[in-house]
Amino acid sequence: MSLRHAVLGLIVELDGASGYDLMKLFELSLANVWSATQSQLYGELAKLTADGLIEVAAEGPRGRKEYRATAAGREELRRWLVEETPKPAQRDGTLLRVFFLGQLEPEQARAYLRDRAALMEERRDELAVLQEQVTWGEDNLSFYGRLTMEYGRRFFAMRKEWAEWAEAELARRSSPAAAPGGDEGDDGGDDGGRA
Template sequence: MTRSPINPTAASLLGFLHAGEASGYELLGCAEAFIGDFWSLTRSQVYRELTALEQRGLVVAGDTGARSRRPYALTDAGREAFASWVAQPPDTEQIRYPLLLTLAFGAHLDTGRLLEHVERHRLTHEERLAGYLGLESRGGLDAYQRATLRFGIHYERAALAWMDELPAILTGTTEAADPR
């Protein structure tokens, strides 16, 4: 019997379950901490996927415990489904960047207001960069976690450099350098 492939959200849950059984609440916490800056999961997605994974025999649910938390454990079929998913070439990313969307329609907004939005976003990027650098300095990450973390560091630095250019670009005070 050929099984349909799992989606990336389901795969991430299976990936986290390799570390041991966990409740939906715990899995959501893992996702927020480990992949939340580049892959979002909502509570409803987590529980919907866990139900579907259980129906497919990829996880098994334990008895409901304290605070109505139900632990899930990875099955051999779940390990196989995850191994199949992780071996496939990933799709090309598609940026969903709300600030960039607003900027695309910036002609309909006062430049000063738009730059205020940029400054609010700058704080988030500065905080993320500081957090990533802190994680890097603590060490204890495997090579794959370090590689992922390094992407985050480079991304945040690039976003901040781009934000540095925006006032000149938007006010026309100087030509922005062409990065090519």
């Protein structure tokens, strides 16, 4: 996904919006899936205007401009939705660090994973609070915004659960019972071959 199509899509959905309106909507609804700074957003508005995909529909006080999509802009949004296949994210700083956690002491590695679990819980909770603050309607932005927000909540919940699992795996691996020559937790009972 590109910022270009995120901005264009919002302008089409809103049937016109100012840069300020778009920035607020990004912070409220899209920051979870695609973030943008103010300078990036206004730069993209200028490019979309230059490319004929949006136009200034009205100008107000203090240089406020309201943009609307042109027919070419609506067609470009449809083309992007139908013809372009999204590329999966291929970089994950968290997992890259996990790959090298063996370079730390086990307790440091476990602390990293605990911190990640706590951060994911915090982000999931922030989305829950945000979901309660939004006045949802039955318009497209509300309906599909709820779908997107629910994805974010589930994503953070999954990452939290994974970090907790990974920390438990590391704890099990670094326990004396798991060391070579340890008793592997054998309590002398017969478990019938179950792990």
